Amino acid sequence: MSSIWEYANPRRFMATSAAILPWVTAIAAICMVTGLVWGFFFTPDDFRMGSTVKIFYVHVPSAIMAVNAWIMMLVASLIWVIRRHHVSALAAKAAAPVGMVFTMIALFTGAVWGQPMWGTWWEWDPRLTAFLILFLFYLGYIALWEAIENPDQAADLTSVLCLVGSVFAVISRYALNFWNQGLHQGASLSLDAEQNVADVFWYPALMALAGFGFLFLALVLYRTRTEIRARRIKALVAQERFA
Amino acid sequence: MIGLFLRDLALAIRAGGGFGLSLAFFLVFTALVPLGIGPDTGRLSDIAAGILWLGALLACLLSLDRIFQLDWEDGTLDLLATSPLPLEGLAATKALAHWVTTGLPLVALAPVLGLVLNLPGAAFPWLVGSLLVGTPALSAIGTFGAALTVGIKRGGLLLSLLVLPLYVPTLILGALSATRGAQGLDAATPLMLTAGITLGSIALLPFAAAAALRVNLR
Amino acid sequence: MPDLGQYVVEVLSAYGVALLLLAALVIASVWRARRVAQQLTEVEARRSGKGTP
Numbered sequence: 001m002s003s004i005w006e007y008a009n010p011r012r013f014m015a016t017s018a019a020i021l022p023w024v025t026a027i028a029a030i031c032m033v034t035g036l037v038w039g040f041f042f043t044p045d046d047f048r049m050g051s052t053v054k055i056f057y058v059h060v061p062s063a064i065m066a067v068n069a070w071i072m073m074l075v076a077s078l079i080w081v082i083r084r085h086h087v088s089a090l091a092a093k094a095a096a097p098v099g100m101v102f103t104m105i106a107l108f109t110g111a112v113w114g115q116p117m118w119g120t121w122w123e124w125d126p127r128l129t130a131f132l133i134l135f136l137f138y139l140g141y142i143a144l145w146e147a148i149e150n151p152d153q154a155a156d157l158t159s160v161l162c163l164v165g166s167v168f169a170v171i172s173r174y175a176l177n178f179w180n181q182g183l184h185q186g187a188s189l190s191l192d193a194e195q196n197v198a199d200v201f202w203y204p205a206l207m208a209l210a211g212f213g214f215l216f217l218a219l220v221l222y223r224t225r226t227e228i229r230a231r232r233i234k235a236l237v238a239q240e241r242f243a
Numbered sequence: 244m245i246g247l248f249l250r251d252l253a254l255a256i257r258a259g260g261g262f263g264l265s266l267a268f269f270l271v272f273t274a275l276v277p278l279g280i281g282p283d284t285g286r287l288s289d290i291a292a293g294i295l296w297l298g299a300l301l302a303c304l305l306s307l308d309r310i311f312q313l314d315w316e317d318g319t320l321d322l323l324a325t326s327p328l329p330l331e332g333l334a335a336t337k338a339l340a341h342w343v344t345t346g347l348p349l350v351a352l353a354p355v356l357g358l359v360l361n362l363p364g365a366a367f368p369w370l371v372g373s374l375l376v377g378t379p380a381l382s383a384i385g386t387f388g389a390a391l392t393v394g395i396k397r398g399g400l401l402l403s404l405l406v407l408p409l410y411v412p413t414l415i416l417g418a419l420s421a422t423r424g425a426q427g428l429d430a431a432t433p434l435m436l437t438a439g440i441t442l443g444s445i446a447l448l449p450f451a452a453a454a455a456l457r458v459n460l461r
Numbered sequence: 462m463p464d465l466g467q468y469v470v471e472v473l474s475a476y477g478v479a480l481l482l483l484a485a486l487v488i489a490s491v492w493r494a495r496r497v498a499q500q501l502t503e504v505e506a507r508r509s510g511k512g513t514p
Contacts, residue, residue, distance in 0.1 A: 163451070
């Protein structure tokens with residue numbers, strides 16, 4: 001029952017994260033504020049959507065990051081399974097609530113945006129439904145972490161869940177497309193279809209996306225530090241019991 | 244593995260084995276639907292295929308924690324783990340036993356309940372077919388979920404939370420096949436896709452379940 | 462405030478809820494971090510007080 005503090009990895013992580021966290025937080029704040037203020041105050045209305053186009057600047061970045069957060073958790077889980085770096089497992093644990101909140105934001109802003117356009121508060125459109133399912137995946141993942149006492153067991157089981165869940169999430173996405181053709185606009189954000197979204201909307205959106213991205217990074221770094229400390233507490237308390 | 248399979252079958256069928264409970268749940272659920280949404284036979288007819296799929300899925304879900312729980316509690320699982328039988332084989336056998344004792348009976352009951360819900364005639368073969376093809380996936384996925392949560396006390400609710408999102412593709416495609424069959428549209432494609440999911444689940448999930456069991460049996 | 466026309470409620474609630482959720486997340490993270498850091502110092506103090514086992 002050795003203490004994880006003695007492993008170089010967590011120590012190095014704590015040192016590095018302490019150094020870069022203020023910078024990441026600052027960049028996140030700047031990008032967020034710039035992007036959202038720009039988008040909210042300094043962009044025109046859309047011809048069809050009116051002022052609801054402004055919701056674009058919160059909805060799209062949060063939706064993109066909601067998915068990216070899960071992908072990061074998937075990679076971190078793989079690293080844990082293959083290399084047994086504790087920091088990796090704890091980073092996945094730390095990222096989950098952030099991803100879940102991003103998903104909630106995407107769902108709420110998506111529903112609110114849809115209401116005046118589609119006439120209903122909720123539409124079983126494939127993308128919106130996919131995000132609902134993603135939300136459930138996050139919930140299950142977090143619940144599993146909470147349900148298991150032993151940290152290493154929890155890390156192992158949740159990483160298996162994340163891997164299997166990812167496969168099913170991808171399959172669900174395609175199944176949902178099959179199920180309902182959907183009302184979401186076609187890929188307005190794809191790389192080669194920039195002409196779909198005019199520049200005047202594109203740049204503030206990009207800035208907001210950078211904001212969300214750096215916010216994610218900052219929060220995950222911050223929360224992982226907490227998880228590492230919490231893990232150390234568990235290890236020390238267990239040592240106390242055996243001493 | 245055959246010995247284990249037969250043992251699980253016998254355990255399930257014996258009194259207290261829960262064999263009839265899934266069927267009973269399916270029946271009660273089906274009875275509850277018109278009570279909840281109104282007796283309009285036209286509307287029931289439209290949604291019957293989906294309702295039956297949902298009922299079968301939920302009945303499956305409720306029987307999942309039995310897969311490993313009893314063996315976990317009395318130490319049999321530890322013994323099985325140390326036997327020459329690989330854990331992957333154990334998981335696969337358990338999934339198969341679950342399907343035979345839960346999935347198959349549900350498939351058999353479904354057309355009967357279809358009569359109750361005014362299922363359109365054309366839908367019957369598609370309903371039975373899609374359930375036949377889809378329920379093994381439900382068993383395989385459910386066995387994985389059960390393996391994840393076997394060590395958790397009163398983990399039934401958590402098990403449901405973990406498994407239901409995993410059930411989504413099977414539900415969508417299976418129910419779609421049945422519903423389209425009812426409407427006379429192309430039901431073969433979703434059926435193929437359901438089969439794809441089932442084959443993938445049967446092939447790969449026993450490995451994931453075995454990994455989870457290994458962790459829990461440490 | 463730009464003229465949001467008929468969509469005032471939608472746009473403002475979207476931004477409002479998003480910012481609220483983000484704030485809640487940040488506050489919860491900071492709160493937990495502080496609590497855990499404090500617990501850790503307590504446990505480590507106990508440990509060094511007793512001497513290394």
